[in-house]
Amino acid sequence: MFACIHTPQLPPDVSLREFAYGFSPVVEETRADTVVIDVDGCELLFGSAYQLANQIAARAKAARLRGGFETTVNVAIAANPDAAIHAATRLKGITFVSPNEELTCLGDFPLDHLDCSLVNVEKKVANEILETLGLWGIRTFTDLASLPTTGVSERLGQTGIRLQQLAAGKTDRQLRVKQPEPVFANSVELEHALSELEPLSFMFARLLHQLCGALNAYALATNELCVTMQLEDQSTHERKLSLPYPMRDHKVFLKLLLLDTEMHPPQAAVRAISISCDPVKPRVLQNGLFVPLAPAPDKLELTLARLAKLVGEENVGSPTLLDTHRPDAFTMKRFTLQMADSRKRSKTSKNQSPVIANRQCLGFRMFRPPLRAIVEADQGWPTQISAWGKQRSVYGKVVNLAGPWRTTGDWWREDQWARDEWDVTIDRQGQQSVYRIYRELDSKNWFVEGNYD
Amino acid sequence: MKAAFSKAELESDIARRFGDAFKVHEKPVVETLSTGIDEVDALTGGMPRGSISEIFGPASSGRTSLMFSMLAHATTHEETCALVDANDVFAPTAAVAAGVDFNRLLWIRCAGNLEHAFKATDLLLHAGGFGLLILDLGDVPGKDARRIITSWWYRFRRTVEDRPTVLTVISEEACTRSCAALALELKGTAEWSRAAEPSNVLPMRKQLPLKPPPIAQGNRLRLNSIKINRQRPISAWVNDSRFSAQAFV
Numbered sequence: 001m002f003a004c005i006h007t008p009q010l011p012p013d014v015s016l017r018e019f020a021y022g023f024s025p026v027v028e029e030t031r032a033d034t035v036v037i038d039v040d041g042c043e044l045l046f047g048s049a050y051q052l053a054n055q056i057a058a059r060a061k062a063a064r065l066r067g068g069f070e071t072t073v074n075v076a077i078a079a080n081p082d083a084a085i086h087a088a089t090r091l092k093g094i095t096f097v098s099p100n101e102e103l104t105c106l107g108d109f110p111l112d113h114l115d116c117s118l119v120n121v122e123k124k125v126a127n128e129i130l131e132t133l134g135l136w137g138i139r140t141f142t143d144l145a146s147l148p149t150t151g152v153s154e155r156l157g158q159t160g161i162r163l164q165q166l167a168a169g170k171t172d173r174q175l176r177v178k179q180p181e182p183v184f185a186n187s188v189e190l191e192h193a194l195s196e197l198e199p200l201s202f203m204f205a206r207l208l209h210q211l212c213g214a215l216n217a218y219a220l221a222t223n224e225l226c227v228t229m230q231l232e233d234q235s236t237h238e239r240k241l242s243l244p245y246p247m248r249d250h251k252v253f254l255k256l257l258l259l260d261t262e263m264h265p266p267q268a269a270v271r272a273i274s275i276s277c278d279p280v281k282p283r284v285l286q287n288g289l290f291v292p293l294a295p296a297p298d299k300l301e302l303t304l305a306r307l308a309k310l311v312g313e314e315n316v317g318s319p320t321l322l323d324t325h326r327p328d329a330f331t332m333k334r335f336t337l338q339m340a341d342s343r344k345r346s347k348t349s350k351n352q353s354p355v356i357a358n359r360q361c362l363g364f365r366m367f368r369p370p371l372r373a374i375v376e377a378d379q380g381w382p383t384q385i386s387a388w389g390k391q392r393s394v395y396g397k398v399v400n401l402a403g404p405w406r407t408t409g410d411w412w413r414e415d416q417w418a419r420d421e422w423d424v425t426i427d428r429q430g431q432q433s434v435y436r437i438y439r440e441l442d443s444k445n446w447f448v449e450g451n452y453d
Numbered sequence: 454m455k456a457a458f459s460k461a462e463l464e465s466d467i468a469r470r471f472g473d474a475f476k477v478h479e480k481p482v483v484e485t486l487s488t489g490i491d492e493v494d495a496l497t498g499g500m501p502r503g504s505i506s507e508i509f510g511p512a513s514s515g516r517t518s519l520m521f522s523m524l525a526h527a528t529t530h531e532e533t534c535a536l537v538d539a540n541d542v543f544a545p546t547a548a549v550a551a552g553v554d555f556n557r558l559l560w561i562r563c564a565g566n567l568e569h570a571f572k573a574t575d576l577l578l579h580a581g582g583f584g585l586l587i588l589d590l591g592d593v594p595g596k597d598a599r600r601i602i603t604s605w606w607y608r609f610r611r612t613v614e615d616r617p618t619v620l621t622v623i624s625e626e627a628c629t630r631s632c633a634a635l636a637l638e639l640k641g642t643a644e645w646s647r648a649a650e651p652s653n654v655l656p657m658r659k660q661l662p663l664k665p666p667p668i669a670q671g672n673r674l675r676l677n678s679i680k681i682n683r684q685r686p687i688s689a690w691v692n693d694s695r696f697s698a699q700a701f702v
Contacts, residue, residue: 292530292531292532292533292584293532293533293582293583293584293617294533294582295533295580295581295582295583296581296582299580299581299582300580300582302580303576303577303579303580304559306576307561307573307576307577310569310572310573310576311561311562311563311564311566311569311573315561315562315563315564316559316560316561316562317559317560318555318556318558318559318560319543319545319548319555319558319560320555321545321546321549327546328544328545328546329546330545330546332560335559337533338531338533338556338557362518362547363515363516363517363518363519363520363521363547363551364517364544364546364547365512365517365542365543365544365591365592366542366543366544367542368541368542390565391540391565391592391594392592392594431511431512432513433511433512433513434513450542450544451512451513452513453512453513453514453515453516453517453518453591
């Protein structure tokens, strides 16, 4: 049995669906002012269907403090939801439609009251059919229901049959229940605050295992994990792990989270942990036989995290040149795998080979930071260089040189540069090496920038 | 009792007792990765996969040029590459001129910490999937490189031998000892040559008669000798084998 709740005057801040959840977990929200609930199984709580209907009406009329919304509602109970909807929207108060006696209650309703959207009939088509029926003198639900089925089928098609069944109250359908959006989040409050990583790892493992289980159940993955830890000093420690690819392996997540926690530990003991994620569709990859070797994405992510912990996050990645003439201007960006299309691979490799042959360039090794040098010059030409640093030293006689080349830039900024560069060959105990040195125009200091190799 | 036995009799007797002791085993074909320089490929056959290759030589001998060429070839042939830079000397502006595709290059900067460099190399080897892995110890002084414990090299050799990864070590002096399947010694020195075409680079100062011409567009590095140490060490001395590389400005 189904109960339809309809209110002609719904307050704007009231959700009829939330009100209906108080009586049954299976609720169809047909319209904002009309909901249908499945009353099967409610007898233990509310008694018979009639008693249930009375309770619904009474609670709706009750004050807001007591769960109502101070409005009169129409309640109709029928064997199928469509009959209940028609009864509730037309008849005031509580209506009980006995099974197989729907026409007794609904038979006198005019055809204009027939809600064609309940049987998925377009309004335009329904209007045409109703107009045709009107021309035939069919005015009420009973008139339409009593027409021969074969004749209706021949003249109005399957749409007409569906409308006839709707008028007769004989439709058979399930409630269209709106599933709530799944929330992928887990949290736990600890009895005692934890300050060590090892016991925290057990908590992380448990939460991540549940989270990944839920993702698996919905065939989803995630590329971002949000971890929030409530600390003993009432503060909050939040971390966000961004992954380049959607994953749902809890072991990988656990290792990444532990590495991140070691690099960015919370400032106090942890009292509560909450982990949430935004689900996305998993990435589908089709491996080819001739695709070149590449690291596995989850293994690579773990390796990058370990490398970041070893040398620092800013020292791991791919270099990206900046759009400037400033010497040695680049940034480090996160390294991500490049997946090549195997169909385009042969074209790419054919085109690249002749380009490489023409682009063999002299290698250069950059000294970071540049070595401060003492240069002896003869009429402006460097003749002797001495430069000493923590890890290297450059000294000797200049036996060959080229330059100077002047380079300046960013004169409008505080970090402007202006210098004269030289390429010099330095002889040190018979070994000759080529270096690039430069002299800053403003400070007149000499530096050794790097070594040609 | 026979006083002397022929070699054939001895061999047959030993073979009967010890099976295929004298059987000539064919070595499996080693896959290689091209260096991108035809002269070096012709001499070495390319860098062998699944083993350690070593390139050593003093400063300005051509090690970095060879490294750039290898990276350019590998990255443009869709190999994922990694560079462990012990002293943070990699110059992206020079590498991009050589054709290196940075989207396929993972650069780890170790700021002079040798222990970090070796741990990073170990992590990358165990992760697997890299076609070319370069450990750049070019600026590590010889005395520090000689102090690297041998067990690290054995560990690397053991890890890489079952993988299609080329592990290349660049250093000032030979330090991998017997663990490298290929060792390239570069003894080149830089040679200056006058540009054939007129240069559009104007000298900043007027030329003085006693000074060398200030304009140079290219440096020609001469590869004087190559020593190849495969499983059976073979020394190959090649005179005047040159590969030219244009200087970038």
